[in-house]
Amino acid sequence: YLLHRARHLRFKQYGDWPQLPPSLVWGHMKAINEFIVRGERKSHIDTVFREIQEYLDNPPLVLYDLRPLQHPLCVVGNYEVAEQVSRSSKSFPYSMGKSPGMKALEPLLGPYSIITSEREQWKALRKRFNPGFAPQHLLTLLPCILNKTLRFAEILDGYARSGEEFSLNERCVGLVFDITGAVTMDKDFHAQLDVSKQDELVRLYRELTATYRNDSTIQYDSLNPDVIRQRQVLSRRIDALVTDHIKTKFAELNVQSNERPSRSVLSLSLQDIDHLDDRVLLETCHQLKSFLFAGHDTSSVLLEWAFYELSRTPRALDTLRRELDDIFGPESSPAAVQEKLLAPGGGGLLKKMSYTSAVIKETLRLYPPSGSARYMPPGTGFNVQLPNGKTLCLDGVIIYNCPALVQRDEAVYGPTKDEFLPERWLGDTDTGLGLPMDNLDDKGNGPVAAGRVPASAWRPFERGPRSCIGQELANLEARVILASTARRFDFVKVGLGAVARDSTGAPILDAKGQHKVESELFNTMQVTAKPVDGTMMRVRVAGLSNRA
Numbered sequence: 264y265l266l267h268r269a270r271h272l273r274f275k276q277y278g279d280w281p282q283l284p285p286s287l288v289w290g291h292m293k294a295i296n297e298f299i300v301r302g303e304r305k306s307h308i309d310t311v312f313r314e315i316q317e318y319l320d321n322p323p324l325v326l327y328d329l330r331p332l333q334h335p336l337c338v339v340g341n342y343e344v345a346e347q348v349s350r351s352s353k354s355f356p357y358s359m360g361k362s363p364g365m366k367a368l369e370p371l372l373g374p375y376s377i378i379t380s381e382r383e384q385w386k387a388l389r390k391r392f393n394p395g396f397a398p399q400h401l402l403t404l405l406p407c408i409l410n411k412t413l414r415f416a417e418i419l420d421g422y423a424r425s426g427e428e429f430s431l432n433e434r435c436v437g438l439v440f441d442i443t444g445a446v447t448m449d450k451d452f453h454a455q456l457d458v459s460k461q462d463e464l465v466r467l468y469r470e471l472t473a474t475y476r477n478d479s480t481i482q483y484d485s486l487n488p489d490v491i492r493q494r495q496v497l498s499r500r501i502d503a504l505v506t507d508h509i510k511t512k513f514a515e516l517n518v519q520s521n522e523r524p525s526r527s528v529l530s531l532s533l534q535d536i537d538h539l540d541d542r543v544l545l546e547t548c549h550q551l552k553s554f555l556f557a558g559h560d561t562s563s564v565l566l567e568w569a570f571y572e573l574s575r576t577p578r579a580l581d582t583l584r585r586e587l588d589d590i591f592g593p594e595s596s597p598a599a600v601q602e603k604l605l606a607p608g609g610g611g612l613l614k615k616m617s618y619t620s621a622v623i624k625e626t627l628r629l630y631p632p633s634g635s636a637r638y639m640p641p642g643t644g645f646n647v648q649l650p651n652g653k654t655l656c657l658d659g660v661i662i663y664n665c666p667a668l669v670q671r672d673e674a675v676y677g678p679t680k681d682e683f684l685p686e687r688w689l690g691d692t693d694t695g696l697g698l699p700m701d702n703l704d705d706k707g708n709g710p711v712a713a714g715r716v717p718a719s720a721w722r723p724f725e726r727g728p729r730s731c732i733g734q735e736l737a738n739l740e741a742r743v744i745l746a747s748t749a750r751r752f753d754f755v756k757v758g759l760g761a762v763a764r765d766s767t768g769a770p771i772l773d774a775k776g777q778h779k780v781e782s783e784l785f786n787t788m789q790v791t792a793k794p795v796d797g798t799m800m801r802v803r804v805a806g807l808s809n810r811a
């Protein structure tokens with residue numbers, strides 16, 4: 264009987280789903296491993312999924328039988344299927360539930376996090392925190408985003424003077440951590456200063472995220488008692504610091520003062536709270552932790568890839584710089600850009616940055632830092648329709664909406680699917696700055712189609728009710744940072760991904776207008792997908808003679 268049952272589970276239960284040939288004992292684990300060892304071992308698992316999808320002739324989804332270690336996993340690479348998973352419907356107003364695998368992130372986020380909460384609890388949190396992330400509100404925080412960016416530019420100036428190699432990842436993480444801290448909790452983390460001068464929270468947070476740095480072994484680390492204990496200790500210390508901060512801010516809010524009231528996401532979320540009981544305190548703490556985590560880990564990756572792709576695509580860099588010259592004038596120093604943005608109506612300049620927006624959109628298309636893993640228990644009745652009209656019930660299977668596949672689908676993006684081509688977005692550069700809150704219908708779904716590419720085929724922030732609450736902030740900071748630094752600095756990749764040079768030392772252009780590279784820079788998995796080497800760079804002040 265047992266053999267009959269095992270055969271059924273392995274070969275019949277999902278027999279008509281697209282998949283690699285399963286083995287009775289190993290399911291798909293052995294077959295996946297064969298693809299892993301063929302390529303770069305440190306590659307993010309999305310790269311392996313991409314190779315398997317191509318090998319199987321690009322089906323809309325692929326099933327991976329990982330039992331008994333995990334639930335079966337279904338990786339979605341087609342925008343129409345992905346959209347059905349993420350959108351709300353009459354029977355499933357909050358779309359599919361989140362995957363139980365996200366529990367591994369609990370020490371980072373806290374058990375009440377908006378990222379993992381469900382149904383009414385999630386809805387109440389989203390309602391409470393949405394106002395702080397609304398575009399108009401975020402514009403009021405522009406001065407503090409610019410301040411942190413000036414510090415970043417000063418640091419780059421220092422590297423330009425010394426000629427030293429540095430990890431762009433470390434610098435971008437510091438910058439984005441500072442911005443997220445200021446915007447969400449009105450706190451200066453000093454994350455861009457020397458380690459000894461940084462706020463204790465930064466150190467603890469770095470230590471905690473480092474426990475997740477074991478490539479793709481999150482699942483197994485979660486079972487290691489030492490790692491579990493270490494995460495608990497760090498998490499409790501972070502909770503204590505964050506709750507103290509919340510209490511201080513709550514007390515300040517309740518004291519009449521002539522000073523301008525704080526505009527942070529935290530302050531806005533406390534406005535309607537009369538009494539800070541333990542539950543509200545903990546719930547608020549877990550949201551702040553979630554914003555810190557989700558905010559810094561993703562936005563820094565966006566910046567790293569954007570600077571890298573611009574550094575090896577002279578055509579795109581020239582176009583971007585010309586746009587910035589037109590909008591901000593020829594004076595290109597970060598301070599001059601700051602002055603323009605802070606002048607009356609300055610925020611409106613950001614809306615004019617359509618090529619910059621296309622660069623951001625294209626970077627997030629090629630290198631989405633994260634995706635969405637969903638799950639509905641068996642018996643729920645969650646069905647999707649495949650492009651061929653066939654219906655599949657997704658109950659009991661972890662569904663991974665994988666933007667790294669959807670956003671390189673040849674059927675949508677054509678033969679240039681793997682190329683960095685910001686121009687493809689001209690005329691359709693909305694990166695969500697088109698007010699996602701207003702753009703959504705009453706069920707929280709986004710527009711069905713816009714421009715030449717279906718809107719749902721670009722989904723780095725996911726779509727539907729559980730889409731990223733911080734997408735406006737991410738877009739805003741990326742625009743401000745690119746506006747302040749893209750004309751000032753020339754980035755030069757060193758090590759992995761460095762450009763190839765001819766005998767005179769000049770970079771070699773390929774037929775598509777990009778510099779040839781000596782080796783490919785690629786993403787690895789460290790909770791999110793990020794460049795494997797920390798994006799080692801050198802930087803120079805661009806055209807010293809004509810740029811301030």
Ligand code: HEM
Nearest residue numbers: 378554557558561562565635723724725729731732733737
């Ligand atoms: C380039 C930057 C960013 C990218 C690519 C990104 C991507 C995503 C994705 C794919 C999700 C869905 C996750 C899931 O379904 O499990 C998400 C959710 C979320 N993100 Fe972001 N994110 C970015 C920046 C930010 C920032 C700056 C913040 C806040 C400071 C933030 C806070 C959140 C939160 C709280 C959620 C959960 C929303 C909910 O379930 O209601 N993210 N993000």
